[in-house]
Amino acid sequence: MPELPDVEEYRRFFARHAAGRSVRRVVVPDATIVRNATPRALDRALRGRTFEEPDRHGKWLVAWTDGPALLLHFGMTGDLVWSAIEPERHRHDRVILELDGGDELRYRNMRKLGGAWLAHDPDEAVAAMGSLGPDALAVKRREFHERLSRRRGQAKAVLMDQRFMAGLGNLLVDELLWQTRIHPRRRVETLDDTERDRLYETMRWILRRWVAGYGRVPRRGEWLIAVRDAGGPCPRCGGPLARITAAGRTTWLCPTCQPDPAP
DNA sequence: TCGCTTGTTGATGG
DNA sequence: GCCATCAACAAGCG
DSSP states (O other): OOSHHHHHHHHHHHHHHHTTOBEEEEEOSSGGGBSSSOHHHHHHHHTTOBBOOOEEETTEEEEEBSSOEEEEEOTTTEEEEETTTOOSOOTTEEEEEEETTSOEEEEEESSOOSEEEEESSHHHHHHHHOSOOOBTTTOOHHHHHHHHHTOOSBHHHHHHOTTTSBTOOHHHHHHHHHHTTOOTTSBGGGOOHHHHHHHHHHHHHHHHHIIIIISSOOSSSSOHHHHHTTTOBOTTTOOBOEEEEETTEEEEEOTTTSOOSOO
16 A cells, blocks of 8 residues: 555554564575565675664655665555564465564565665665655755745646655555645646645655554545545545546546646 | 556656 | 657456
């Protein structure tokens, strides 16, 4: 369930269970999930190391040890599982961290989009994550506006681009555009100052609410994302929602609240 | 069988 | 170089 709030929840989950604990062994049933090392190299690098408090940047989880780091990206179907909660291993558990005391933290990923990377130092970690923009939850107003001013094109595509802001995904961008009443195909260069600032404020508000209140993308309440799958009406105006494709992704919007820039 | 899916990357074309 | 589109990755569901 990987949007920024989901990965932040994974980060806390990882910290709660694995921080301060040492690695007894790393088991990788499917070698292809580790993208830049062999299972043997990953095991050798992490075995005997102790996990520290993990970091998150956008949708990336960076789990540092007192030596190298394990980087996890959750794709569309990634998850973390703790053995005390779920004792049996699952066929989609791709990386299994056996920790001191016998507990296991497992990286599960059905579709194998995303994966695991090994980084020996911060430079390698940055290289593995690619060119990411600032974390969407940490970015300052001034930098947001500065970066937005350098972009052209459809709002949906710009906001989804991890090089612009790291952490905004398909669901969250639909929510953000609906909250700010901006059509997904609206070109960002046509946004006025009020709209730009509303984008920043609303992005922060949604992220904080979803991180603090849900720890994930919400499924209930007066959110666009909570009603769209049920085919429900717009929570704001009561009109029917519309489904289009924008930036190559399924996109939900309210045609009344978010007028089409080019009817 | 086909279409669809909360993500990302690389090729292609304008 | 920037932007738009699409295929590919992979696996499950209806």
